[in-house]
Amino acid sequence: MKIIGLVVKDDAEARATADTLSEWFGSRGISVLRKESIPPVGHPPAGDLIAVPPETDCVVVLGGDGTLLSAARWIGDQEIPILGIKFGEVGFLSATTGDQVVTAAEALLGRPLKTEPRMRLEVKVIQNSEEILRETVLNDVVINKGALARLAHIVTSVDDHYLTTYSADGLIIATPTGSTAYSLAAGGPVIHPAVAGIILTPICPFTLTNRPLIVPDSVCIELRLDQRYEDTILTMDGQSGFTITEQTTIRVCKSDHPLQMITLPGQQYYDVLKAKLSWSGGRI
Numbered sequence: 481m482k483i484i485g486l487v488v489k490d491d492a493e494a495r496a497t498a499d500t501l502s503e504w505f506g507s508r509g510i511s512v513l514r515k516e517s518i519p520p521v522g523h524p525p526a527g528d529l530i531a532v533p534p535e536t537d538c539v540v541v542l543g544g545d546g547t548l549l550s551a552a553r554w555i556g557d558q559e560i561p562i563l564g565i566k567f568g569e570v571g572f573l574s575a576t577t578g579d580q581v582v583t584a585a586e587a588l589l590g591r592p593l594k595t596e597p598r599m600r601l602e603v604k605v606i607q608n609s610e611e612i613l614r615e616t617v618l619n620d621v622v623i624n625k626g627a628l629a630r631l632a633h634i635v636t637s638v639d640d641h642y643l644t645t646y647s648a649d650g651l652i653i654a655t656p657t658g659s660t661a662y663s664l665a666a667g668g669p670v671i672h673p674a675v676a677g678i679i680l681t682p683i684c685p686f687t688l689t690n691r692p693l694i695v696p697d698s699v700c701i702e703l704r705l706d707q708r709y710e711d712t713i714l715t716m717d718g719q720s721g722f723t724i725t726e727q728t729t730i731r732v733c734k735s736d737h738p739l740q741m742i743t744l745p746g747q748q749y750y751d752v753l754k755a756k757l758s759w760s761g762g763r764i
Contacts, residue, residue, distance in 0.1 A: 482511060483510070483511045483537055484513070484539070485514075485532050485554075486501065486512050486515065487541045487548075487550065487554065488515070488516055488517060493567060494543055494567040497542055498542055504585060531555065531556040532560060534558055538562065538742065539551055541562060542567050542578070543567050544566065544574075545564075546719075548573045548574070549573075549717045552600075552717070553717070557616060557736075559737075561595045561740040561742045562740065563584065563588065572661070573741075575743060575747055593742055596740075597738035597741075598739045599738055600616050600618050600655065600735040601616070601617050601655055601678070601733070601734065602732070602736075603617060603716055603731070605730055606729040608727055618655065618658065618739055619654065619718070620652050620654040620716075621652070621653040621716055622650060622715045622716075624650035624713050625649055625650055625709065626711030632648060632712055633705065633707065635704050635705070636701065636702070637701070637703075638700075638701055640702070644690065646687075648682040648684055648690065652679070652683060653680055654678070654679040656672060656677060656679075663679055666683045667681065668692040669694065670753065676697045677696060678732075679692060700731060701733070702731050703730040704729045705724065707726055711723070714728070
């Protein structure tokens with residue numbers, strides 16, 4: 481390896497670890513491209529969206545899931561592998577924890593990288609027949625009403641075939657990776673990252689028979705509001721978002737560019753799942 485990207489959470493411990501890690505890589509002749517992860521502000525959020533240089537060998541993230549999602553946006557559609565090291569609340573996406581940072585760094589240099597592809601979604605936003613935004617997301621796409629808004633009525637089609645109109649506080653379109661995020665909190669299923677599917681999870685649906693639905697990852701989902709609402713927001717991975725109207729159409733399909741997640745020796749998805757969800761006495 482010659483260049484490693486380092487994305488660091490705005491946290492004193494993470495920054496101190498980043499300093500140590502940068503020195504450790506530097507002593508081995510590896511350049512470190514460091515980027516501070518700043519929480520998104522506004523709709524759309526302010527911030528630098530310039531992609532990581534393509535010659536970067538991998539990206540190491542010191543932070544929680546939000547920091548890793550930010551790093552995934554930084555990588556964009558490039559095939560640069562990513563490793564998460566937990567300095568956050570939950571860390572479903574992290575391969576290891578902060579106290580194992582040197583061991584993880586040694587693993588990066590000691591053997592060929594082992595990665596697993598994580599499906600992402602391509603989101604297109606169309607306003608008055610013009611595409612105004614295209615973005616790739618790892619976890620989820622969410623339509624959510626504001627605090628004082630009424631129920632949102634979200635007309636949903638799959639492969640140009642009308643499915644239903646969700647009357648709910650909102651709707652989550654999630655990947656298997658995102659199944660343990662907002663979708664899970666809204667009552668959606670946990671899906672192994674290797675399962676090829678997309679999850680539609682309504683948020684507090686008015687019609688109780690509107691349950692979470694898993695569709696093949698080969699479909700294209702189209703969403704729009706059936707009437708005008710104030711303060712209805714589209715968010716992508718919790719990192720970017722803006723207000724939508726009845727003139728907005730959202731199309732969500734599987735991206736051609738999965739995220740390459742680095743896995744470490746002995747790491748098992750089921751062990752992470754049990755620990756994070758406190759199954760069988762596991763601890764977070």
